[in-house]
Amino acid sequence: MCRWLNMPRSSYYYQAVESVSEMEFEETIKRIFLESESRYGSRKIKICLNNEGITRSRRRIRRIMKRLNLVSVYQKATFKPHSRGKNEAPIPNHLDRQFKQERPLQALVTDLTYVRVGNRWAYVCLIIDLYNREINRPVSWLAQDR
Numbered sequence: 001m002c003r004w005l006n007m008p009r010s011s012y013y014y015q016a017v018e019s020v021s022e023m024e025f026e027e028t029i030k031r032i033f034l035e036s037e038s039r040y041g042s043r044k045i046k047i048c049l050n051n052e053g054i055t056r057s058r059r060r061i062r063r064i065m066k067r068l069n070l071v072s073v074y075q076k077a078t079f080k081p082h083s084r085g086k087n088e089a090p091i092p093n094h095l096d097r098q099f100k101q102e103r104p105l106q107a108l109v110t111d112l113t114y115v116r117v118g119n120r121w122a123y124v125c126l127i128i129d130l131y132n133r134e135i136n137r138p139v140s141w142l143a144q145d146r
Helices: 009-013 022-035 042-051 058-067
Strands: 108-117 120-129 134-144
Touching: 022 042, 022 058, 042 058
Parallel strands: none
Antiparallel strands: 108 120, 120 134
16 A cells, blocks of 8 residues: 555555654653652652653753752762871781781671661671681671661
């Protein structure tokens, strides 16, 4: 039939996508922004719009956000200057970068780290044997609200 009409097949199968009006698009951006409690920027809003089947450029989303005065809330990194406490004395380096040991329990090192568990932070202190790089056992842990 397309040959008879002298028309490309792609035109025959083409289905126009319904365009969202500009007002509906602005309302959708505002809704997503408010649902995120003013946390989402243009990148995450673009992802949410793509999930809803609306494809627009990030530039356009950013321009509309600027026009609607939608500014995302973010936490600034704070600089915490290091202050030497009164009880801090220089610690001598007994290991002197000799990390290969010949006997077990000849040199032990510690590591203090924290991991997120649910809505809390858990601080874990580990003792590591340099002979075989095994964690002997966790010494302590502490969970605090932050």
